[in-house]
Amino acid sequence: MAHTTRQTSREGVVTGEDRSIGELLSAVTSDAQKLLRQEIELAKAEVREEATKAGKAAGMYGGAGFAGYMTALFASLAAVFGLANVMDWGWAALIITALWAVAALVLYTMGRSRMRQVSPKPERTVQTLKEDAEWARHPTR
Template identity: 40%
Template sequence: MAATDTTRSQDDRSVAELIKQFSEQTSHLIRDEMKLAQAEMSQKAKHAGAGIGLFGGAGLLAFFGVGALVSAAIAALSLTDLEVWAAALIVAAVLFVLAGIVAMVGRSETRQASPTPERTVENVKRDVEELKESRH
């Protein structure tokens, strides 16, 4: 009977050790997933910041384009020589084209900044599935 008690106590101890190991691994996994989520969100914030800055640049270029159009209208009304206002219109057109290009690049950057950390979500789903499978 003493041998049976010793065997049970070793079995209980190994189950306790397994539970302790499972708990430690789970907390380590959760910490790692949190670090991954933080890194992923930091990357997304960088893209969002770049996109917002580029949109600001596009707005500034469009503002200068409007200023050039105003200058062109003034030159066209005050001068009879078409060269001055034609040059102002060309400058305005170039500024608007540049504003469009910068806006498109800004839009591309902001599209890359989705609010959810996709890789982390997928990893957590996979971990949960593995835990469910290991229980059965």
Template identity: 40%
Template sequence: MTSAVPGPVPTHQNPQQDKSAPELVQDITRLVPQLARQEIELAKAELTEKAKHAGIGAGAFGGAGLVALFGTGVLIAAAVLGLAEAMPAWAAALIVAAVLLVVAGVMALIGRKQFQQATPPVPTQAVDSTKHDVEAVKESTHR
């Protein structure tokens, strides 16, 4: 039985180990801007791809809204035609129009109220809180 004697283990020296400190600093000053440019290019490519998907999504939502608008018009016409079976067509159209105008009026009032609550577009609570914090810091420094 022969025993295998391990031979010398090959060493792989890292070329960076042979460089002096000034050479390493020079490499860093060369490589860091290059890495930053590559990261910026990657970010640009990623944002371009996401913007493309967002544009397609917005177009699909817009198309869906348009088709829903047409569908609503057809439903309104169906309501008029359905009521026209029980009364003259002009009266059916007048009733449906009146209902739609009442719904629009209620929605406008709700929208107006919500809009008034949103204005002014300044985060007043955060501003007040910040002013309070500044006053508290001023008082604590005067003590």
């Protein structure tokens, strides 16, 4: 009967060629847990990045809201103080209102454009999870 020696390292990991199935499963489970923790950290980083993009787009929407407020304010002021000396009061108010409406439209369009760049799905994490799943199915490739 041949006797093989099993040595244990300082970390408690069995070294050598005689590791039992239980020890191998334990090592695989430990590696899988480590990989899962790393994937979770990657997902968190991606979500933070996308939240920053969403915050900037929300700022553009806020700017569009402020421009809309200014549209109402200046439409009222234009009705009173506008170009009443040059043209009818109503036409003067309409011109100022149109200028602020254009500003609101530009800000809204920019905000919408930025919001479309925001991806709610952590793309890199999804890709690495697909790669991990493929490796798990065929670890020798």
